[in-house]
Amino acid sequence: MSAFWLYVFTLIFFLFDYFILAMGLNIQYGETGILNFAYIGFVAIGAYMTGAVSMPNSVGTGQHYILGLNMPFPFNLLVGGLSAMVVSVLVAFIALRRLRTDYLAMVLISLSLVFYDICNNYVPLFNGADGLYNVPSPLAGVLHLTTNSFTVVFALLTGVISLIMWWIMSRITRSPLGRTLRAIRDDDGVAAALGKSVFRYKLTSMMIGSFFAGIGGGLIIQFNTSFNPSAWLPGETFVVFAVIIVGGVSNNIGLLVGSLLVETMLVHLVAFLPAIPGHPGLILNIAAMMIGALLMVMLWFRPQGIVPEKLRRSPAAVAAATTSTDYAGIDEGVSHE
Amino acid sequence: MSDQSVSRADSALGCQDLTKSFLGVRAVNGATFEVPRGQITALIGPNGAGKTTVVNILSGLMKSDGGTMHLESTETTNWESEKIARLGLMRTFQLSRELGGLTVLENLLVAPHDQPGEKLFNIFFRPGRVTKAEKAHVERALEVLRTYGLYELRDSRASDLSGGQKKLLEISRAVMAGPKVLLLDEPMAGVNPALIERIGGYILDLKAQGVTVLMVEHNLNVVEKICDHVIVLAEGRTLATGRLSDLRENKEVVSAYLGEVIDAGAIS
Numbered sequence: 221m222s223a224f225w226l227y228v229f230t231l232i233f234f235l236f237d238y239f240i241l242a243m244g245l246n247i248q249y250g251e252t253g254i255l256n257f258a259y260i261g262f263v264a265i266g267a268y269m270t271g272a273v274s275m276p277n278s279v280g281t282g283q284h285y286i287l288g289l290n291m292p293f294p295f296n297l298l299v300g301g302l303s304a305m306v307v308s309v310l311v312a313f314i315a316l317r318r319l320r321t322d323y324l325a326m327v328l329i330s331l332s333l334v335f336y337d338i339c340n341n342y343v344p345l346f347n348g349a350d351g352l353y354n355v356p357s358p359l360a361g362v363l364h365l366t367t368n369s370f371t372v373v374f375a376l377l378t379g380v381i382s383l384i385m386w387w388i389m390s391r392i393t394r395s396p397l398g399r400t401l402r403a404i405r406d407d408d409g410v411a412a413a414l415g416k417s418v419f420r421y422k423l424t425s426m427m428i429g430s431f432f433a434g435i436g437g438g439l440i441i442q443f444n445t446s447f448n449p450s451a452w453l454p455g456e457t458f459v460v461f462a463v464i465i466v467g468g469v470s471n472n473i474g475l476l477v478g479s480l481l482v483e484t485m486l487v488h489l490v491a492f493l494p495a496i497p498g499h500p501g502l503i504l505n506i507a508a509m510m511i512g513a514l515l516m517v518m519l520w521f522r523p524q525g526i527v528p529e530k531l532r533r534s535p536a537a538v539a540a541a542t543t544s545t546d547y548a549g550i551d552e553g554v555s556h557e
Numbered sequence: 558m559s560d561q562s563v564s565r566a567d568s569a570l571g572c573q574d575l576t577k578s579f580l581g582v583r584a585v586n587g588a589t590f591e592v593p594r595g596q597i598t599a600l601i602g603p604n605g606a607g608k609t610t611v612v613n614i615l616s617g618l619m620k621s622d623g624g625t626m627h628l629e630s631t632e633t634t635n636w637e638s639e640k641i642a643r644l645g646l647m648r649t650f651q652l653s654r655e656l657g658g659l660t661v662l663e664n665l666l667v668a669p670h671d672q673p674g675e676k677l678f679n680i681f682f683r684p685g686r687v688t689k690a691e692k693a694h695v696e697r698a699l700e701v702l703r704t705y706g707l708y709e710l711r712d713s714r715a716s717d718l719s720g721g722q723k724k725l726l727e728i729s730r731a732v733m734a735g736p737k738v739l740l741l742d743e744p745m746a747g748v749n750p751a752l753i754e755r756i757g758g759y760i761l762d763l764k765a766q767g768v769t770v771l772m773v774e775h776n777l778n779v780v781e782k783i784c785d786h787v788i789v790l791a792e793g794r795t796l797a798t799g800r801l802s803d804l805r806e807n808k809e810v811v812s813a814y815l816g817e818v819i820d821a822g823a824i825s
Contacts, residue, residue: 391681396666396674396691399659403667406656413616414734415642415670424677531660533712 226371227492231484233375235476236382237439238483242463242475243389244432249461250469250529251393252425253405255325258311258332259433260456262304264339266434267441267452270300271352274442281354283347293358297438304434308426316422332454340449351448355441371443378439385432386472392428393470394532401425402470459487462515468525477526486511563591563786563798568627569769570615570646570738575624576793577610584610585621586793592738592786597760597770599780599801602790603814608773609651611790612742615771616648617641628738643670645737649744651773653723657716661707664715664726665698666691668733698733705729705759721752728759739763741772745779757783777801789814 241263248254274296275281277288291299315327340349357370365373392398400421404411408418441447459482467478490507518525565571568591577585585607592598600608613619615626617638625634628644656664672694673679674687702708705725710718718726724744731739741760745753753776760770761783774780780787781801789796789804791813797804804810 388681392677395680395687396672397677397680399663399667400672400675402658402663403656406658407654409618409638410650410654410656411667412638413618413642413648414668414730415639416667417639421675428677529658531712531714532663533660 226368229372229375230492231488233371233378233439233443234488235479235484236375236378237436237443238460238463238479239382239476240378240385240432240439241436241460242467242479243385243472244429244436245460246429246464246470246472246475247389247392247401247432248425248429250464251398251405252401252422253321253408254316254422254425254429255321256328256426256429257325257454257457258328258335259429259460260452260454261332261335262308262430262433263437263440263456264335264447264452265304265307266300266437267447268339268346268352268437269303269434270296270438271355271441271447272346273299274356274358275352275354283350283352283354284344285347285352286345293442296358297435297442300438300441301431301434304430304437305427308430309423312419312423312426316426317419329454329457332457336449336452336454347448349449351446351451352441353446353448355445355447357445358442374443378443381435381439385435389432390472393472397421397424399532458515459483459511462511465523465525466514466518468527468529470529471525471527474525474527474529481526482511482514486514563593565591565627567591567593569594570626570628570771572611572615572626573624575611575614575626576622577607577614577619578622583793585614587624588790588793588795589624590788590795590798592769592771592788594769595764595767596785597764597772597783598786598788599784600771600773600788600790601775601777601780601814602796606790606814607793608790609742610793612648612740612771612773615641616646616740642734645735646740647731647734647736647738648740649724649727649731649742651742651746653720653727655715655718655723655726657714659715660712661715661718661726662695662698662702662711664730665701665733666694668730669694669697670734701729701733705732706755721748724748724752724756728756732763736768738769738771741770741774743773743775745774745776753779 245256245259248256272285272287273289273291275285275288276290278285311328311331315324315331319327339346342348346352357365357374359365359373360370363373400411400416404416404418404421412418463478463482464475466482467476468474486507490503493503496502571591573589575585575588576583588607588611600611602608610619614621617636617640620635625632627633628641628646631644633641633644656667659667673683673690679687699708699711702711705728707722707725707729710722715726728741728744744756748756757779760772763770784801786798787801787804788798789810796813797807797810
């Protein structure tokens with residue numbers, strides 16, 4: 221297989237993986253209004269935990285890490301998702317009970333920096349600054365895959381997983397739960413005055429979003445077979461924010477579009493371009509600036525994103541509630557003052 | 558001062574010696590009153606008398622510095638607003654606070670307590686229960702919207718409504734939650750005369766359905782027409798309670814509030 225197709229399937233992997241990550245951040249920020257600036261930390265937890273449970277016991281591997289259970293796919297991935305979810309509960313109890321919006325964002329970014337430093341410096345946990353490597357490729361043995369064919373199979377598998385996650389997320393956002401989350405986003409004081417336990421719903425939203433973050437992270441470590449602190453610098457969170465703001469907050473199609481534009485085109489496609497002679501890394505820096513510029517342009521001219529949030533109009537719900545009578549024909553003489 | 562005119566047994570909502578200071582300024586300074594069950598009570602008083610602060614404390618939006626309060630027979634002093642709401646107290650806000658990103662219908666559908674579809678487990682494992690409850694809520698919400706004349710606007714974005722429509726939306730959202738006690742913070746402020754008439758009618762209908770209403774109101778014509786009972790607040794404490802006609806005889810009340818209004822020509 222030519223290098224070109226390897227690039228293409230690598231890009232496809234990141235498109236779908238960031239779609240999953242964007243959906244996770246979107247339920248927290250777009251649906252519930254939680255400004256989670258620590259999001260990439262949950263991605264990292266998912267990645268590390270997936271890696272640590274899929275690898276053999278660390279003795280004799282030249283690496284230091286916890287667990288080492290030889291756990292097969294997809295259970296390792298689920299452990300990654302669930303670990304991120306468990307940590308999000310702890311974080312929620314520290315940060316979400318009293319704080320809101322900007323203060324919450326500051327506490328979350330601090331927590332992610334603390335966690336970053338721990339992972340980077342405390343070697344026995346996840347091998348410190350070197351990170352985990354030689355993570356087994358899932359299904360490679362069973363399906364007799366080469367390095368190249370693994371890239372293709374895993375990119376497609378990630379596509380299937382992202383579709384399942386999309387289905388799960390749509391069920392949630394279309395349900396009364398999703399509606400209550402959006403009520404909290406719009407005005408949590410009103411939601412509380414209506415008897416909604418704001419903290420409990422924010423906790424639920426954090427848990428769901430972090431599960432998605434963990435799954436996305438778990439897929440990354442298995443695709444790359446390695447993961448280390450340079451992969452999740454705290455600034456990475458803002459790439460995911462850029463994905464959802466550019467694509468369209470609270471719109472799953474928008475998230476896919478944002479993932480394509482920001483993540484696939486500006487982050488990963490440019491990484492494959494040949495370097496400008498004499499200026500190594502310049503292209504990546506230009507791409508980073510372009511993401512920033514794109515974010516500003518979007519916030520200025522089209523804050524709702526390329527594919528804006530759809531108003532959840534009622535035809536389906538109304539049709540379910542009204543029987544054969546033509547409800548639209550009833551004129552109630554509404555005053556439009 | 559305790560409220561002599563309403564006994565605790567007949568009271569749906571009440572407070573004793575409530576106090577609340579903001580940066581040293583005493584906004585509420587020993588407010589004490591009982592709101593008679595099943596009636597419409599007006600909370601009146603000059604600007605800065607602490608009416609909205611009292612409403613905020615009673616609904617749990619703010620914590621008091623001192624004093625006690627009750628909702629029916631339950632002591633609710635300094636409870637979280639979500640707990641108070643679940644006991645059956647609903648409120649509206651002085652400046653309308655619609656859930657702007659939701660449709661009018663969705664604003665109402667948020668209101669019912671303990672919806673099966675608000676639980677993750679039910680969404681995936683008991684979809685039938687979720688759909689059934691949702692159907693019932695939609696039916697009820699549409700009925701409420703018809704009653705309040707918002708039916709045609711059911712699919713509009715709530716933030717696109719006019720000021721008067723937002724007032725109606727807030728009341729209908731509170732009604733959707735099936736309140737026992739309704740706190741209305743200036744439901745008629747900034748509303749045209751025809752709509753004032755309509756809102757007054759809605760409030761009387763709610764009383765007929767057994768809802769206890771406490772409303773902050775400046776329009777004494779409205780108070781005269783629909784309120785059974787009046788509480789006058791001044792400088793954060795209860796000045797007087799009773800019928801408006803009796804209070805007109807009360808010199809203290811006249812000098813603190815009614816006089817001011819009479820001068821302004823608000824009483825015809």
